[in-house]
Amino acid sequence: MTADAxxxxxxxxxxxxxxxxxxxxxxxxxxxSRVIGGGATAxxxxxxxxxxxxxxxxxxxxxxxxxxRTLSPEMPAELEWDPSGTLWVAADEEEMQAVAHKxxxxxxxxxxxxVLDAAQLADAEPNLRRGLHGALLIPGDSVVYxxxxxxxxLARAQLRRASLLADRVISIGRHSxxxxxxxxxxxxxIILASGAWAxxxxxxxxxxxxxxxxxxxxxxxxxxxxxLVELGYLKSAHGHDTxxxxxxxxxxxxxxxxxxxxxxxxxxxxxxDAPFLARMLRRAIHFMPALEHLRVIRAWTGFRAATPxxxxxxxxxxxREGLWLATGHEGLGITTSLATGRLIAxxxxxxxxxxxxxxxxxxxxxx
Amino acid sequence: MPANFEVVIVGAGPAGLAAASAAVERSRxxxxxxxxxxxxGQIWRGExxxxxxxxxxWLETQVLGPLRPGLLMADRAGVPAQISYEKLILATGAxxxxxxxxxxxLPSVMGAGGLQALVKGGLAIEGKRVVxxxxxxLLLAVAAYLAKRNARILLVxxxxxxxxxxxFTANLWRQPAKLAQAFSMGxxxxxxxxxxxxxxxxxxxxxxxxxxxxxxxRLACDYLSCGFGLVPNSELAALLGCRIATGEVxxxxxxxxxxxxxxxxxxxxxxxxxxxxxxEGRIAGYAATGDRHSAxxxxxxxxxxxxxxxxxxxxxSLRPELRRLVHPGTIICRCEDVRFSQLTSHTTWRAMKLHTxxxxxxxxxxxxxxxxxxxxxxxxxxxxxxxxxATVSQLALDRQ
Ligand SMILES: Cc1cc2nc3c(=O)[nH]c(=O)nc-3n(C[C@H](O)[C@H](O)[C@H](O)COP(=O)(O)OP(=O)(O)OC[C@H]3O[C@@H](n4cnc5c(N)ncnc54)[C@H](O)[C@@H]3O)c2cc1C
Ligand SMILES: Cc1cc2nc3c(=O)[nH]c(=O)nc-3n(C[C@H](O)[C@H](O)[C@H](O)COP(=O)(O)OP(=O)(O)OC[C@H]3O[C@@H](n4cnc5c(N)ncnc54)[C@H](O)[C@@H]3O)c2cc1C
Numbered sequence: 126m127t128a129d130a131x132x133x134x135x136x137x138x139x140x141x142x143x144x145x146x147x148x149x150x151x152x153x154x155x156x157x158s159r160v161i162g163g164g165a166t167a168x169x170x171x172x173x174x175x176x177x178x179x180x181x182x183x184x185x186x187x188x189x190x191x192x193x194r195t196l197s198p199e200m201p202a203e204l205e206w207d208p209s210g211t212l213w214v215a216a217d218e219e220e221m222q223a224v225a226h227k228x229x230x231x232x233x234x235x236x237x238x239x240v241l242d243a244a245q246l247a248d249a250e251p252n253l254r255r256g257l258h259g260a261l262l263i264p265g266d267s268v269v270y271x272x273x274x275x276x277x278x279l280a281r282a283q284l285r286r287a288s289l290l291a292d293r294v295i296s297i298g299r300h301s302x303x304x305x306x307x308x309x310x311x312x313x314x315i316i317l318a319s320g321a322w323a324x325x326x327x328x329x330x331x332x333x334x335x336x337x338x339x340x341x342x343x344x345x346x347x348x349x350x351x352x353l354v355e356l357g358y359l360k361s362a363h364g365h366d367t368x369x370x371x372x373x374x375x376x377x378x379x380x381x382x383x384x385x386x387x388x389x390x391x392x393x394x395x396x397x398d399a400p401f402l403a404r405m406l407r408r409a410i411h412f413m414p415a416l417e418h419l420r421v422i423r424a425w426t427g428f429r430a431a432t433p434x435x436x437x438x439x440x441x442x443x444x445r446e447g448l449w450l451a452t453g454h455e456g457l458g459i460t461t462s463l464a465t466g467r468l469i470a471x472x473x474x475x476x477x478x479x480x481x482x483x484x485x486x487x488x489x490x491x492x
Numbered sequence: 493m494p495a496n497f498e499v500v501i502v503g504a505g506p507a508g509l510a511a512a513s514a515a516v517e518r519s520r521x522x523x524x525x526x527x528x529x530x531x532x533g534q535i536w537r538g539e540x541x542x543x544x545x546x547x548x549x550w551l552e553t554q555v556l557g558p559l560r561p562g563l564l565m566a567d568r569a570g571v572p573a574q575i576s577y578e579k580l581i582l583a584t585g586a587x588x589x590x591x592x593x594x595x596x597x598l599p600s601v602m603g604a605g606g607l608q609a610l611v612k613g614g615l616a617i618e619g620k621r622v623v624x625x626x627x628x629x630l631l632l633a634v635a636a637y638l639a640k641r642n643a644r645i646l647l648v649x650x651x652x653x654x655x656x657x658x659x660f661t662a663n664l665w666r667q668p669a670k671l672a673q674a675f676s677m678g679x680x681x682x683x684x685x686x687x688x689x690x691x692x693x694x695x696x697x698x699x700x701x702x703x704x705x706x707x708x709x710r711l712a713c714d715y716l717s718c719g720f721g722l723v724p725n726s727e728l729a730a731l732l733g734c735r736i737a738t739g740e741v742x743x744x745x746x747x748x749x750x751x752x753x754x755x756x757x758x759x760x761x762x763x764x765x766x767x768x769x770x771x772e773g774r775i776a777g778y779a780a781t782g783d784r785h786s787a788x789x790x791x792x793x794x795x796x797x798x799x800x801x802x803x804x805x806x807x808x809s810l811r812p813e814l815r816r817l818v819h820p821g822t823i824i825c826r827c828e829d830v831r832f833s834q835l836t837s838h839t840t841w842r843a844m845k846l847h848t849x850x851x852x853x854x855x856x857x858x859x860x861x862x863x864x865x866x867x868x869x870x871x872x873x874x875x876x877x878x879x880x881x882a883t884v885s886q887l888a889l890d891r892q
Contacts, residue, residue, distance in 0.1 A: 162847075163843070420881040423856060423878075424876055
């Protein structure tokens with residue numbers, strides 16, 4: 126079998142690549158060994174969020190968020206698109222200063238933001254504990270249910286002749302991939318979008334699995350309006366501590382609450398670490414004592430694909446002609462999937478990308 | 493501070509009670525846990541069974557899952573609890589399989605055991621017109637119980653064909669206890685018992701009014717209580733890392749699971765009925781307290797008792813017609829309102845769950861999982877804590 130491009134993995138990133146590649150006229154084959162959107166994509170919160178901890182991260186998240194917003198009118202209901210916005214919560218005066226900085230940063234880049242003082246925050250989210258200092262409101266952030274988003278993006282690509290193969294890639298050759306069935310797909314372009322599994326096919330890739338826990342509650346409509354994230358989250362997400370937790374709470378359109386977040390390196394088993402989950406939940410209760418009495422119906426874990434500099438790997442694999450990388454999205458891959466697809470498609474089609482692609486090129490790491 | 497016990501037994505049905513009475517012969521620190529207000533499990537609940545002397549018993553206590561090796565988290569009547577054990581015996585029983593058909597979500601259509609439990613809990617059934625349907629000897633037991641409470645049993649509809657049921661009853665002479673049980677059902681019920689018959693749909697405006705049967709007859713009734721066999725409760729074992737095969741917990745001859753210090757007895761190791769559960773429970777209780785001699789002496793009895801479930805399995809296997817009762821619009825997952833037509837394009841339980849929300853609700857697939865397995869051939873895999881919905885504060889607790 127032949128294709129213009131082969132995408133390995135049908136997570137949100139692979140699905141977005143297939144969508145974008147089929148849009149520029151390529152005949153795409155997607156290979157998925159498990160369930161569409163069943164990897165990290167099924168574990169993540171689906172927060173579509175702009176981030177500012179580096180210029181490159183801002184550019185990618187902001188661009189991607191615009192792409193999501195453009196698609197939103199066409200989305201079927203099961204994608205649970207919810208433009209609920211984010212509140213970055215400041216626990217003390219120091220964090221309130223960070224709010225002011227972020228405010229200035231976003232305003233300078235044309236992002237609509239608003240500073241809430243303590244009273245306005247209490248008014249906006251009455252279930253937060255008293256004594257918090259305020260928050261930065263980003264009304265343009267939103268939430269999507271990523272497994273169905275991946276399936277939808279793939280279905281769009283299939284309408285443009287993309288094919289989906291339920292199989293596992295066992296090795297990547299020169300302009301070909303080999304499947305468990307013994308079949309081979311010949312293609313000038315191979316896109317590795319297998320998330321935290323990327324090392325299985327490319328052992329040298331600078332990607333480390335970083336485990337996260339989440340818990341979901343029964344339905345409590347009206348309990349929470351916006352996604353709440355403590356400012357300390359940035360330390361947790363971008364620090365390199367072996368273990369960290371942060372308060373991150375999301376309202377679902379079902380009325381459920383998704384409680385995060387946690388990060389652990391060097392853990393490979395998928396089971397729940399109950400003491401660590403407990404630590405994450407205590408952090409949530411610390412910010413929102415009213416959570417105590419709500420019922421959790423399930424907890425689960427997932428693996429983020431982390432890179433040394435917290436930016437994804439998007440672009441040609443150094444020294445491997447025809448191989449493209451689209452992984453390493455850590456905790457932002459649902460947000461940045463659409464931009465990733467576009468950057469890959471633009472590069473393959475020889476088009477000028479909407480944002481500079483250099484910060485994400487895999488060649489930035491020594492091989 | 494966790495409560496400390498040498499032997500912890502989860503489930504106070506026949507297997508758990510038997511395990512407790514065996515374990516207490518050698519250990520002074522035995523804890524028996526059950527989430528119901530009374531011991532006895534599915535069949536003996538409310539009959540005033542007492543746990544063996546010397547055994548500490550915690551009722552209305554749900555085990556939510558393991559916290560770390562040797563330590564369980566639990567909800568003891570609303571209060572978070574931690575329980576540490578040296579040996580753990582899982583006697584978590586089974587639940588009914590409920591098969592969906594049009595109208596099954598109407599109020600007053602319920603599980604056979606479910607209606608029985610409601611009546612035990614005080615539901616007035618006197619004079620109500622009841623149809624009991626599904627499969628297996630449990631139907632007669634439930635009907636007999638309801639009849640004793642003066643329900644008007646209109647029909648006991650057994651889906652299995654007459655030939656198979658007859659062969660099964662003919663074999664009962666080898667099991668005197670079972671035979672006695674069968675006879676105590678009485679003449680009255682015998683007249684209401686029909687084989688090769690099942691409900692096709694239930695109808696009513698907001699509440700059950702009548703049912704349509706597979707012989708095209710319509711029957712007006714107040715309650716339809718259905719049970720299509722039993723499914724092992726193996727979720728706790730799965731959370732503890734015990735090996736499970738085709739839904740059953742794997743054990744060796746001493747009822748030991750594949751995990752150190754964990755034994756399992758009764759229905760989770762394979763549906764076998766009360767008699768086998770009791771024997772397995774005693775073996776587990778003896779084995780867990782190091783009395784291999786007493787445990788071994790029960791092996792023959794266990795072998796004898798395991799004939800009955802094998803015969804039962806083949807007699808009451810579900811007929812393929814039951815797969816065709818659902819319409820595209822029939823609700824399969826009640827927690828999340830997922831309809832049959834949404835599931836058919838997926839080939840694995842996980843894909844169904846992720847893409848339709850089937851099994852994502854508070855029951856976590858306990859009800860729809862076995863139904864989907866029968867209808868579409870894919871079974872839920874794995875289990876995640878908490879085993880039952882638990883408050884955030886309970887799961888946030890981690891003090892040693
Ligand atoms: C707890 C948690 C919370 C998160 N929250 C958010 C959030 O709020 N917002 C956000 O933007 N991001 C979030 N993320 C990150 C986001 O989930 C990931 O970055 C994103 O899902 C990555 O998508 P992917 O397609 O690269 O990987 P995956 O979804 O893991 O997909 C990879 C796919 O490749 C397949 N595959 C692997 N190997 C092979 C092979 N050899 N052959 C064929 N197929 C193969 C796998 O089966 C899998 O389906 C979170 C992550 C976690 C763990
Ligand atoms: C936004 C959102 C909302 C959600 N809401 C709910 C909800 O309301 N209720 C709910 O129950 N769930 C909910 N979920 C969770 C979801 O259904 C799954 O629980 C989640 O995708 C991960 O679950 P799990 O790890 O428990 O996997 P499960 O769905 O339990 O399945 C585990 C699967 O992973 C496989 N597996 C195990 N180990 C490995 C390995 N090393 N490599 C590859 N595969 C492996 C197993 O074989 C099994 O198939 C939600 C998820 C999201 C993203």
